[in-house]
Amino acid sequence: MIDFRPFYQQIATTNLSAWLETLPLQLKQWEKQTHGDYAKWVKIVDFLPHLTADQIDLKTAVKSARDFPLSDGEQQRLVYHLKQLMPWRKGPYHLYGVHIDCEWRSDFKWDRVLPHLSALQDRTILDVGCGSGYHMWRMVGEGAKMVVGIDPTELFLCQFEAVRKLLNNDRRANLIPLGIEQMQPLGVFDTVFSMGVLYHRKSPLDHLSQLKDQLRKGGELVLETLVIDGDVNTVLVPADRYAKMKNVYFIPSVACLINWLQKVGFCHVRCVDEAMTTLEEQRKTDWLDNESLIDFLDPEDHSKTIEGYPAPKRAVIIANK
Numbered sequence: 001m002i003d004f005r006p007f008y009q010q011i012a013t014t015n016l017s018a019w020l021e022t023l024p025l026q027l028k029q030w031e032k033q034t035h036g037d038y039a040k041w042v043k044i045v046d047f048l049p050h051l052t053a054d055q056i057d058l059k060t061a062v063k064s065a066r067d068f069p070l071s072d073g074e075q076q077r078l079v080y081h082l083k084q085l086m087p088w089r090k091g092p093y094h095l096y097g098v099h100i101d102c103e104w105r106s107d108f109k110w111d112r113v114l115p116h117l118s119a120l121q122d123r124t125i126l127d128v129g130c131g132s133g134y135h136m137w138r139m140v141g142e143g144a145k146m147v148v149g150i151d152p153t154e155l156f157l158c159q160f161e162a163v164r165k166l167l168n169n170d171r172r173a174n175l176i177p178l179g180i181e182q183m184q185p186l187g188v189f190d191t192v193f194s195m196g197v198l199y200h201r202k203s204p205l206d207h208l209s210q211l212k213d214q215l216r217k218g219g220e221l222v223l224e225t226l227v228i229d230g231d232v233n234t235v236l237v238p239a240d241r242y243a244k245m246k247n248v249y250f251i252p253s254v255a256c257l258i259n260w261l262q263k264v265g266f267c268h269v270r271c272v273d274e275a276m277t278t279l280e281e282q283r284k285t286d287w288l289d290n291e292s293l294i295d296f297l298d299p300e301d302h303s304k305t306i307e308g309y310p311a312p313k314r315a316v317i318i319a320n321k
């Protein structure tokens with residue numbers, strides 16, 4: 001099983017120590033209700049070789065390398081284990097010459113977000129819905145003091161731990177398998193990211209309040225989500241699926257989102273980027289068996305989803321507590 005005790009030790013003497021009142025018990029309960037695949041995935045992480053990287057780059061990529069390359073056999077073994085953790089959705093990772101070419105080019109999103117952030121150097125950061133943790137490593141690459149990601153999906157925890165093992169077991173980032181709604185309000189993080197999560201939440205204003213509860217006063221929220229064109233009163237609530245996803249609830253316009261953020265008490269709210277999702281950013285690769293964006297769009301008209309809604313467009317909003 002994945003051992004969270006090093007994380008408890010790490011936070012015991014920091015401003016996250018209040019979390020120790022609830023977290024160990026929550027994670028014990030979480031572990032009890034994990035399913036069979038979790039134990040299998042943890043074993044795969046255990047089977048990964050212990051390699052020591054001479055070079056690690058988290059600033060321009062997520063990459064580890066040795067001064068001398070792996071043998072063909074060693075590399076095949078690494079690919080074999082890592083492929084058992086498919087589907088790999090968010091990346092890419094370059095680990096000892098193995099290129100995990102994930103469905104999403106998460107580096108594209110990072111490039112859209114990073115120029116607008118307050119410097120991450122020495123910050124304590126929460127990444128809500130962190131997936132396999134790609135952006136967490138890039139935050140570490142920007143000099144963050146500590147990055148905590150939360151994501152309830154068991155596979156993503158195991159992918160994160162696999163990558164961590166191949167990054168010299170770096171402990172500056174940690175993934176905690178909880179949903180944001182399960183977190184006690186800590187009010188200590190300097191920056192809170194919520195990227196790609198808001199539209200999955202049934203109650204978007206509650207989500208925004210929960211994000212605010214995790215920030216220190218003056219701290220920065222980075223919110224990235226699907227948006228549609230329209231005015232302050234425009235919000236799409238898909239009847240059934242949106243781009244084949246059944247768990248999409250609210251897709252507001254930028255003006256509507258800014259209004260929501262101001263209503264829950266954020267200040268200095270500004271939209272810093274809007275971009276259509278391209279077929280270069282989300283596409284099928286050898287690291288997933290599932291469908292991808294091309295299958296979610298109207299084959300005759302890529303400006304629409306297969307259900308006839310506007311095709312995915314995403315905005316980045318920054319705000320302060």
Ligand SMILES: Nc1ncnc2c1ncn2[C@@H]1O[C@H](C[S@+](CC[C@H]([NH3+])C(=O)[O-])CC(=O)[O-])[C@@H](O)[C@H]1O
Nearest residue numbers: 090128129130131150151152153179180195196197
């Ligand atoms: N209640 C919840 N609390 C926390 N996480 C959740 C919750 N519900 C779902 N998630 C997690 O939020 C992530 C959303 S993906 C964005 C990944 C990354 N941030 C990215 O910007 O590329 C976007 C997408 O796949 O649509 C998934 O990893 C879920 O498990």
